[in-house]
Amino acid sequence: MSIPPTRKLYWADPLRRRFTARVLWRQEGERPAVVLNRTLFYPTGGGQPHDTGRLGGANVLGVEETDGVIVHYLDRLPAGDEVDGELDWPRRWDHMQQHSGQHLLSAAFLNLLERPTIGFHLGAETVTIDLPGPPPDPNEVARVEAFCAAIIAENRPITATIVPPEEVSQWPLRKPPTVDGPVRVVTIAGVDHSACGGTHVPSTAAIGSVVILRLERRGKETRVHFLCGGRAWADHRRRLAVTQTLAGQFTTGLEDLPAAVARLRDDYERTQKALREIESQWYAAEAARLWAEAPVLSAAGVAVRLICRRLPAAAPFDPRRLLMAILALGGCIGVVAREEAPARWAIGRSADLNLDLRQLLPRLGTLPGLRGGGSADLLQGSIAESGLNALFDLLPAVLREHLDR
Ligand SMILES: [Zn+2]
Structure with a gap:
């Protein structure tokens, strides 16, 4: 066209x-x-x-x-x-703030740390530049931010000039232009000349602020995440809301928050350790109690205990772990179930018994809604919660049949 x-x-x-x-x-x-x-x-x-x-x-x-x-x-x-x-002016103004701020930040990295900018991305939420090499240290970041803040406070003009090709070489551009012909040069007075076709705020004060959020190592490069102007302010409000909420929850000042969180984490780890210890004791003690109280099934001269235990859905214990503690005591068949919808059940036998539990499956399968399967020493499955009573009622008779064979 x-x-x-x-x-x-x-x-x-x-x-x-x-x-x-x-x-x-x-x-x-x-x-x-x-x-x-x-x-x-x-x-x-x-x-x-x-x-x-x-x-x-x-x-x-x-x-x-x-x-x-x-x-x-x-x-x-x-x-x-x-x-x-x-x-849509708020959108455009935001882009101008971020873009002018990027020129200032890139100039700061180059002037103070001799780190050129090799990439720029202005997204809907994030703004980044890429630098070659590893991340600068916190001291360097602070110097770069302070430089930007000073130039912003000085309210230096930001202007654009169309430079004819023959004059381009006379301009100290931050990096060589990528276009032939006339070059549009955006200047932050006394700080930076960049070949750029973007839109910019008229002076550095309108950038508002430049805040570096984080440094992301990407192979041999570093991605600098930063925000300017309205975005920096909105981010500040967001962080303030979070830290104030946390400080309120810990009833402490902002500066003491990290120590408060560290204390909480230490407490938590200590509590977890104690809980694990108490849990193991509980499984062993509960298994021993159940074993001692369990009825003994007659089994051709061998005493076999049938140990049944139902755990409420909300119980903070693991039915499988309890079953293993029971079976470790020997001479028994253990049945545990959790009362939930559907109920989960497991049947195990101690290693010293010679019984293939899979032989029970045909009889158990007559219970409505029962699903399950397993190996010679462990069956598990599910059944409607209302079917749990029937399962527990049926088991002694079924086991007796097979044990007495
Ligand atoms: Zn630009």
Whole structure:
């Protein structure tokens, strides 16, 4: 399509929010789109996401630039050849704060630590730059942040200049430009010159603040997560809400929170250790008590105890572990079940008995809703909670039949 390049009003006046323009081209169908003679809508590029807003009553869903022609993707086509456009200003302002803050932060890393920026990503929530090498230490991070804060406080102008190709070499650019022809240079007075097509706040004070959140090691590079301006403030509010809630729960001051959490963790670990000890004692003691009280089934001259135990659903004990403690005592068959829907049951025999429990399955299988299976020394399965009584009633008779064989 032979459409002239779109005039970039967002370069001429990055603080403007409304404009009118002429429609030069329109696309109907699945993905309605228009090209205008001029626009305030920034197209995705240079790490900065596109603008959104309204164009001739339609919503702007995407903005892309190809060879200087900017295409606006819309939810429907606007009527008429003249359209009014209005930016979603909070979104654009946020992007400008983050992008200007990124230039400042990248300049700080380069000027103070000789660490160039090799990547920039401005997402809906996160903003990152990538640096070569391992993460800087906390001291270095503090110096970089302090530098940014000072430049912000000095309210230095941020300006853009279109530099003709023959003059580009005279500019001390942070990194070489990636385009041929004229280069747009964004300058933070006295701090940074960068080749950049993005939109920027007019001076450093409008960045508000630059806060480094965390450093992420990625192979031989470091990803620096940071926030500027409104995002930094919102993040601060969020963190404040969390720390204040925690400080309230621990009834302590902010500075004492880490120590309070460490104490709680120590207490917890000590309690867990004691609990594990007491638990083992309980399983052994409960098994011994049940064994002593259990009825003895007559079994061709051998005394075999049938030990049954039902645990309430809420009991903090493991039925399998109790069963193992019972079977360890020898000369017994243990049955444990947890009263839940459906009830889980397990039947085991001690190693000194010669009985294949699988022989019980045909009789047990006559109980309505019983499911289960297993090996010679252990069966397990489930049954409707209401069927537990029937299972426990049936077992002595079934066992006697098989033991006496
Ligand atoms: Zn830039």
